[in-house]
Amino acid sequence: MYWKEIIQMKIRTMKYMVKEGFVNTYKNLLMTIASVSMVVASLLIFGIFLMVTINLSYNLNRLKAQTEIVVFLKTDIAAMEADDIELKIKSDERVSSYVRLSKEQAFAQLATTYIEDSEIIDGLTPEFLNESFRIHLNNADEISEFTEELGSMNGIEEINYPLESLNKLSAFMHWVNVGCMVILSLLLIISVSIIANTIKLTVYARRREIGIMKYIGANDWFIRGPFVIEGMIIGFAGAVLSFVLTSYLYNAVASFVNTNAAEYGINELVKMVTLRSIGGQIFLIYAIIGMVMGLIGSIISVRKYLNV
Amino acid sequence: MIEFKNVTKCYPNGAIGLDDVSFKIEKGEFVFVVGHSGSGKSTLLKLILHEETPSAGEVYVNEFAIHDMLKSEIPYLRRGLGVVFQDFRLLPNKTVYDNVAFAMQIVEAQPKDIRRQVPVALALVGLSKKARAYPNQLSGGEQQRVAVARALVNNPSILIADEPTGNLDPETSWEIMDLVEDINQRGTTIIVATHEKNIVDLMKKRVFNLESGKVTRDVLEGNYTNED
Numbered sequence: 332m333y334w335k336e337i338i339q340m341k342i343r344t345m346k347y348m349v350k351e352g353f354v355n356t357y358k359n360l361l362m363t364i365a366s367v368s369m370v371v372a373s374l375l376i377f378g379i380f381l382m383v384t385i386n387l388s389y390n391l392n393r394l395k396a397q398t399e400i401v402v403f404l405k406t407d408i409a410a411m412e413a414d415d416i417e418l419k420i421k422s423d424e425r426v427s428s429y430v431r432l433s434k435e436q437a438f439a440q441l442a443t444t445y446i447e448d449s450e451i452i453d454g455l456t457p458e459f460l461n462e463s464f465r466i467h468l469n470n471a472d473e474i475s476e477f478t479e480e481l482g483s484m485n486g487i488e489e490i491n492y493p494l495e496s497l498n499k500l501s502a503f504m505h506w507v508n509v510g511c512m513v514i515l516s517l518l519l520i521i522s523v524s525i526i527a528n529t530i531k532l533t534v535y536a537r538r539r540e541i542g543i544m545k546y547i548g549a550n551d552w553f554i555r556g557p558f559v560i561e562g563m564i565i566g567f568a569g570a571v572l573s574f575v576l577t578s579y580l581y582n583a584v585a586s587f588v589n590t591n592a593a594e595y596g597i598n599e600l601v602k603m604v605t606l607r608s609i610g611g612q613i614f615l616i617y618a619i620i621g622m623v624m625g626l627i628g629s630i631i632s633v634r635k636y637l638n639v
Numbered sequence: 640m641i642e643f644k645n646v647t648k649c650y651p652n653g654a655i656g657l658d659d660v661s662f663k664i665e666k667g668e669f670v671f672v673v674g675h676s677g678s679g680k681s682t683l684l685k686l687i688l689h690e691e692t693p694s695a696g697e698v699y700v701n702e703f704a705i706h707d708m709l710k711s712e713i714p715y716l717r718r719g720l721g722v723v724f725q726d727f728r729l730l731p732n733k734t735v736y737d738n739v740a741f742a743m744q745i746v747e748a749q750p751k752d753i754r755r756q757v758p759v760a761l762a763l764v765g766l767s768k769k770a771r772a773y774p775n776q777l778s779g780g781e782q783q784r785v786a787v788a789r790a791l792v793n794n795p796s797i798l799i800a801d802e803p804t805g806n807l808d809p810e811t812s813w814e815i816m817d818l819v820e821d822i823n824q825r826g827t828t829i830i831v832a833t834h835e836k837n838i839v840d841l842m843k844k845r846v847f848n849l850e851s852g853k854v855t856r857d858v859l860e861g862n863y864t865n866e867d
Binding site for chain 1: 711714744750
């Protein structure tokens with residue numbers, strides 16, 4: 332056979348499988364609806380966890396990005412050495428922004444802080460204070476590496492940053508991710524078995540046909556094809572439905588959170604990711620999970636009847 | 640061509656299907672397999688179709704070695720074999736034409752070949768006029784003819800019939816057997832498992848008699864029993 336005929340044959344076979352798949356899905360309408368609902372239920376629960384995780388990590392990352400590194404220089408540092416340090420900070424790619432606070436500026440800050448109790452700073456002159464840099468990094472995970480490098484330079488007295496709380500944040504995010512994965516896997520297993528059971532009904536109704544096909548010499552993939560398509564239709568329909576539901580739910584929650592945050596004045600601290608920025612990815616994730624569940628479910632359900 | 644060499648088939652429950660059976664069927668032969676239920680007839684047919692594999696010995700069917708082949712090769716083995724069952728096994732929701740065409744569709748034949756071959760197969764079994772009927776509108780004999788057309792449409796070299804006349808009255812049975820003999824005249828190897836004594840006796844073909852898994856008799860132009 333020429334390659335052209337082989338391609339035509341494959342296209343014909345694909346058409347046959349897709350057509351049969353849709354017919355089966357329609358013939359089993361009631362069970363299809365039941366399986367689609369199960370897919371929707373599990374994707375929805377998964378989606379809620381996913382959204383919570385996305386927003387948690389988004390806000391935690393914002394929090395991390397606000398982490399400030401304060402570098403105090405020695406009081407007796409030479410001006411040239413201080414400039415060297417500034418150059419090093421300025422040229423480092425990891426730094427997103429920095430401020431250099433001279434002794435005078437530090438003193439002015441102190442003065443404003445203790446404006447009511449000015450006796451506390453009586454007798455204090457800028458000479459006693461340290462010059463300092465306040466640094467923000469692009470990625471808070473690089474803090475320890477960055478500070479180690481900086482600490483090896485001469486003329487630095489002390490480097491301060493909230494190490495403890497950063498580590499706690501990271502650990503917390505790690506466990507949120509792990510929990511999300513565990514729940515997702517459980518939901519997926521449940522959904523796969525429910526899809527498998529639905530398709531088993533179709534397979535059972537058509538077991539005579541499958542038997543005849545086996546005797547005539549149909550390939551296993553030819554027999555499996557329509558059922559696989561059926562499973563993927565169920566999975567995809569479930570994905571679309573749960574995406575629509577998730578979108579509504581998410582928008583409602585987002586507007587609720589945003590208005591309330593504004594009322595309490597914490598709208599700079601707590602921000603929800605906009606649906607527009609993640610919608611495409613969420614839909615893709617739903618569609619892939621839904622269709623893979625359908626694929627696995629249908630393969631499981633046909634397996635038994637192929638062993639003739 | 641079919642060859643069994645010292646074939647034994649034991650089932651997991653301990654039952655013996657075949658017990659050290661050897662024989663050879665050449666291309667174009669017509670063979671009746673006779674024996675009581677449980678004598679090993681079904682086992683013999685199942686081995687040819689690779690529904691079962693032998694516990695010991697070698698089975699060759701066309702270019703395939705049943706005792707040593709990949710599962711993925713089974714469809715290609717079966718495309719060289721046509722099968723007819725006692726209960727016809729037609730698809731009730733398809734017309735006569737579609738039932739026969741289905742056999743070609745599932746082996747991914749070209750539509751133009753399907754349009755050419757299906758009418759030929761239906762003409763061969765004398766059912767051209769019933770192409771649009773559904774199986775439940777046909778008599779038993781007609782349904783079995785459709786099954787024969789379906790078995791033949793892919794031009795198999797061997798036709799296997801398992802009690803093809805078991806559900807038919809004597810007159811219709813003869814129509815089917817005449818049809819099968821016609822097919823044999825065209826060069827197709829025929830294997831018929833049957834209980835029908837008078838058909839075997841009158842047709843004078845090669846007869847295998849199986850008893851508890853052993854071939855007790857293998858004669859050319861034989862009878863159902865040993866009495867003559």
